[in-house]
Amino acid sequence: MQSNRDRRPLAFGVVLLALGLFLLLGRDSPSAARAALAGAALALGGGALLRWLKPMPARGPAIDAPLGHRFTGTRENPRADFEVAFATALRGYDKRQVDELVGLGQNALATDVPTQRRVVRTQLDTARAALPIALRGYDIAEVDAYLERLSAALGGEDPG
Structure with missing residues (x-):
């Protein structure tokens, strides 16, 4: 199934999720600021990903x-x-x-x-x-x- 939708929001969401995971699961234990930044990146990335995955209404x-x-x-x-x-x-x-x-x-x-x-x-x-x-x-x-x-x-x- 081929989609004609713009994939930039999908890529942005994936990058934010990866950044959030990297910040959260780094070598040393995360500080409070680093944990907050990781949480924000995960939330924004997940939201962008969910918006992109939501089915588009049929146009007619x-x-x-x-x-x-x-x-x-x-x-x-x-x-x-x-x-x-x-x-x-x-x-x-x-x-x-x-x-x-x-x-x-x-x-x-x-x-x-x-x-x-x-x-x-x-x-x-x-x-x-x-x-x-x-x-x-x-x-x-x-x-x-x-x-x-x-x-x-x-x-x-x-x-x-």
Whole structure:
């Protein structure tokens, strides 16, 4: 397995570990300063080595996107007109709760079970009325318009 990673941090960590061991296991018994220096070298070398050995995340379109987890097309969506990326406002709806509602609605929209869609539509309409306002949340008008379209689609109505 070939790695394209830079090996300089690995070499630096190995050199620090060797220096720490040399200082600690020298001929004569180490003084307090020498023992402290050896401990610091061992700790820094071990940390550098562990950071280099930590697996790197796979790079792909979902990870390369700077927006993170905001339903920007990382999942295959059965209804492309329901993909969304809300703008952030100074005061808006709580992002976590909106993301949960949107995910719930999109998952129900992907199924062909009418009873599940009706149940999720009821949950969506109930939760939509009580969405909390938060600093740096999703734009209220965008979220309201989107959730209204999603609710209409779940009810079998024309979301236009």
